[in-house]
Amino acid sequence: MEKNIALIHGWGAETKKLEPLKRELENLGWNVFLPKLPGFESKPPKSVWGIKEYADFVYQKIKTRFKREEYIVFGHSFGGSIAINLASRSSDGLKRIVLCAPGGFSRGNYIKRIFFISLAKTGKIFLLTPDIADMFRKLLYKFAREHDYEKTSGIMREVFKKVISEDLRPGLRNIKVPTLILWGEKDKMAPVSGADLINKSIQNSTIKIFNEEGHRLPYNKPKILAREIDKWSQQ
Secondary structure, eight states: OOOEEEEEOOTTOOGGGGHHHHHHHHHTTOEEEOOOOBTTTBOOOSSOOOHHHHHHHHHHHHHHHHTTSOEEEEEETHHHHHHHHHHHTTOTTEEEEEEESOSSSSSOOHHHHHHHHHHHHTHHHHSSSHHHHHHHHHHHHHHHTOHHHHTOOTHHHHHHHHHHHOOOHHHHTTOOSOEEEEEETTOSSSOTHHHHHHHHHSTTEEEEEETTOOTTHHHHOHHHHHHHHHHHHTO
């Protein structure tokens, strides 16, 4: 298989976050592609996209870059959700995926999150001053673990709500390509319990847990992750 790989970053991040991993993979002979996602480093989509629309966008960009060659997709957090969607639909040329703490599995009950978000949005109605209302909202966001919502605006806020509402679990059993699951044991954004769920759902999957790492795993350990990916791809 050709050593082609696309690296998909997480929500609120940019391609530069994965540049160190890109360099380490290139040192091992990989042809690396870092697509820029709409709404992060380019203009937002004109309609409210979900994970499928982002996956369609990434797929078209990958096919333009790698042509008819085979490739791997690495996805971190939101990027992992995109990789899952691609693999669950058997995208042409996709031979393996690497999931690094993907979103959509361990972030808590969606109804509870939306309740807190809705309550936070209307906080000013119940509180006397804007400063107190702002502090109230931040506490609710922290409790609901949806810091990213607070950072969004315009159509990207609607995109975010659509993305976090999607349940990716049914699509896991449709994934037939070899899958490498990378996770930090101390991840608070995407608890490590999600790794076991994914591993049990994808028949041909391998787990690697990093005991002292959290959600910043691909930023903190690019060299180690590059070696893990390179070794696993040859199995």
